[in-house]
Amino acid sequence: MYDVLIVGGGLAGLINAIQLSKAGIKVGVIEKNEYPFHRVCGEYISNETLPFLQSIGFNPFSFGAVSIKRFWLTAPKGTELKMDLDLGGFGLSRYVLDEKLYELAVKNGADFYLKTTVQSIEKEGDIFICKTATTGDLYAKIVIQAHGKRSNLDKERRFFKQRSPYLGVKYHLKTDFPDDMIALHNFKDGYCGISRIEDGKYCLCYLTTRENLKTYGTIEAMEENVLKKNLFLKTILNQAEFLYESPKVINEISFSPKALIENDILMCGDSAGMIAPLCGNGMAMAIHSGKILSDLLIQHFDKQIDTHQLHQKYLQTWGRHFRFRLSLGRTVQQFFGNPLMTEMFVQFFKHNPFMAAQVVKQTHGKIF
Ligand SMILES: Cc1cc2nc3c(=O)[nH]c(=O)nc-3n(C[C@H](O)[C@H](O)[C@H](O)COP(=O)(O)OP(=O)(O)OC[C@H]3O[C@@H](n4cnc5c(N)ncnc54)[C@H](O)[C@@H]3O)c2cc1C
Incomplete structure (x- = not known):
């Protein structure tokens, strides 16, 4: 009992x-x-967790976690925004x-x-x-x-x-990318995060719709025809060394x-x-x-x-x-996921950095 x-x-x-x-x-x-x-997960953990984790005797940096302090947002057509993260986080698989x-x-x-x-x-x-x-x-x-x-x-x-329309796909890879940055590259019907984890590796994880996959039949064809329309994603997907034989995939994310x-x-x-x-x-x-x-x-x-x-x-x-x-x-x-809307969001935040910082702040909770 x-x-x-x-x-x-x-x-x-x-x-x-x-x-x-x-x-x-x-x-x-x-x-x-x-x-x-x-697991299918972007593996970026907000620093709001650090005091609590340390209080239970767990220090992620003892296991290779990497500090992440900058954010990079791109729209499918290439409009981009880079900013410092207020609270930030760390990467660990x-x-x-x-x-x-x-x-x-x-x-x-x-x-x-x-x-x-x-x-x-x-x-x-x-x-x-x-x-x-x-x-x-x-x-x-x-x-x-x-x-x-x-x-x-x-x-x-x-x-x-x-039924839920969302599915998630994840890879671990080696690539040329800043250590202290998390990128969020948008594409039609989805977005993809990339950030450092332990041992010089990166986690690339995206969320998209089942419909997107259904249209192209395979993950590879979908990446070729949709994700790579964002040139930042194209560069990473074409140049990276992939560390899994096949991606980890989950569907029905509600x-x-x-x-x-x-x-x-x-x-x-x-x-x-x-x-x-x-x-x-x-x-x-x-x-x-x-x-x-x-x-x-x-x-x-x-x-x-x-x-x-x-x-x-x-x-x-x-x-x-x-x-x-x-x-x-x-x-x-x-x-x-709507390319036009994403473009408008990125343009708006680019010209209103204070608003961008406030929105990013909302995605991180308060330190506990
Ligand atoms: C695509 C994607 C990207 C994400 N990226 C991030 C990110 O970068 N940063 C972030 O903070 N969050 C991210 N998340 C969210 C994050 O992964 C989850 O919020 C977090 O894992 C939730 O933890 P949990 O303990 O509730 O569940 P999980 O970590 O999912 O653990 C549940 C456990 O229950 C077990 N289980 C299930 N059913 C049974 C059963 N019947 N019997 C026994 N065991 C069972 C499973 O095997 C599993 O180990 C992402 C999520 C997705 C889908």
Whole structure:
């Protein structure tokens, strides 16, 4: 019997595991993969997370993270804008980041069930049962679903039934590009981020629509006919040394609203709501929501707040930090991908650097 079982060992799940196990709470994490593994993600992490990460004994720069301080935005036709980032961030692959956080959670005493998929979650009285095919049933007083943007466990949730048009593609590559810059190159129906990670490598990750892929049939043909219309992207895609045999791809990325608590199960990270990468830093939000939830759970196990108060406080605190950002993100996401609109945005920001700085500021949260 666990105090807390966490479904999903991504950033939200790992932060909960690290904090709760450190507080002496008996925690189990069920993760369908085995560390280390690659994920589709731009791998630029906002500096808002640094004080908290350092407070739990995690210094990303010890594992090769690279500081990123400048931003470069381009429109498909080549209009460009370069600016300094106010808060900035760092680049580190999820391959390294998640593995090192996992090691920290294990060191703190958390149990891990790897290569184990939760098939369903049931409740008998006050006890939750996580059903798995490989490990059998696991029992807990509290369950956190930190299973990311889309999972087999979402089948009954409302957003799952609406098809989402977005897909994400990621590569690791070696190329000639500034170390301290993140670029956002726009193309028809999508945008592509490039920034440094550890060991002299770069992460190139883009978001586009299923329709775009359907029109050209293959990723290669789509890149040739659409992404490379942006000459900055063309240069990178033509000259880079690609480090994977094939790209990592995910589809059905949904930015729709989701419930925060369902059947008394607490959602955390992307499973509670995902922000479009253009409009915010989902990793920082996953880490921050993990901190918020684990802080409240520690109070709950310390008998300072009961279950009702735990739920109310989580709803309030999560809403205060993320609800506005997520709804703004959903609105802005709709405008991008239209080459004319992107051109207008880049032109406008080029001539209004103060406004550009304010908008970029909105994509980064406050330091926590
Ligand atoms: C194209 C793209 C680019 C992005 N770029 C950036 C970026 O540059 N910067 C940034 O800050 N954010 C970025 N994001 C967002 C970021 O990746 C997510 O917000 C973040 O990973 C969310 O963390 P999480 O812990 O909620 O979920 P995840 O990190 O997705 O972890 C969920 C875990 O749950 C596991 N799981 C799922 N179902 C089950 C199950 N049934 N049983 C057991 N395990 C299960 C999965 O294997 C996974 O390990 C990007 C997203 C996309 C799509």
